[in-house]
Amino acid sequence: MPLLTAAECGAIDRATIAAGTPGATLMERAGRGVADSVERRFGAALARRVLVLCGPGNNGGDGFVAARHLRERGALVRVGCTVAPATLAGDARAAAEAWRSAGGEIAALDSAAAIARLGAEHDRWDVVVDALLGTGARGEPRDAIAAACAACSELRAYGAKLVAIDLPFLSRSRRPVSPWATRPLSVRGCRRAIHARTRAPRAACWSSADPQD
Numbered sequence: 001m002p003l004l005t006a007a008e009c010g011a012i013d014r015a016t017i018a019a020g021t022p023g024a025t026l027m028e029r030a031g032r033g034v035a036d037s038v039e040r041r042f043g044a045a046l047a048r049r050v051l052v053l054c055g056p057g058n059n060g061g062d063g064f065v066a067a068r069h070l071r072e073r074g075a076l077v078r079v080g081c082t083v084a085p086a087t088l089a090g091d092a093r094a095a096a097e098a099w100r101s102a103g104g105e106i107a108a109l110d111s112a113a114a115i116a117r118l119g120a121e122h123d124r125w126d127v128v129v130d131a132l133l134g135t136g137a138r139g140e141p142r143d144a145i146a147a148a149c150a151a152c153s154e155l156r157a158y159g160a161k162l163v164a165i166d167l168p169f170l171s172r173s174r175r176p177v178s179p180w181a182t183r184p185l186s187v188r189g190c191r192r193a194i195h196a197r198t199r200a201p202r203a204a205c206w207s208s209a210d211p212q213d
């Protein structure tokens with residue numbers, strides 16, 4: 001299966017939007033695809049404890065959408081964001097507002113202590129969704145993002161199934177962004193993109209340009 005670079009994935013997204021599909025529609029399909037992939041890989045979402053960690057960009061927006069769909073399917077979902085929701089822009093902000101309109105809350109992850117408090121709300125999470133950084137990320141994670149990445153690794157060690165939205169590595173260099181980058185399931189909303197390091201037999205791939213209905 002061909003591996004697309006971050007630049008190629010971005011080009012597909014831009015071309016799809018230019019052809020008339022709104023970015024919000026792509027985000028909705030991507031988030032729903034994440035929820036579908038979680039259920040295919042780990043079973044029904046009903047009553048599962050799911051933690052979604054969202055970053056400041058469209059990757060975080062995908063996370064808000066995934067959280068809403070998982071909640072609709074009966075999961076017990078908590079969402080944290082590394083920036084104030086009011087500072088989000090465009091489709092990501094709309095996704096956060098839709099999550100809140102559906103009754104969801106957003107915990108502020110502005111410090112390592114805040115991230116630790118959120119992670120400690122359950123003695124064990126069933127699934128942790130990493131929606132922190134997308135294919136546009138450059139360099140090592142910093143500040144709250146770095147602390148949230150460390151939390152992903154720790155929660156995985158306690159038994160949580162870890163799911164990453166997009167490719168958790170720097171596609172240009174093909175180097176992992178940090179030691180926690182190798183994980184069992186990586187989901188990308190861009191055509192035929194797969195995390196080359198996981199080698200998971202059923203890693204989920206789909207095209208956000210194609211309806212999932």
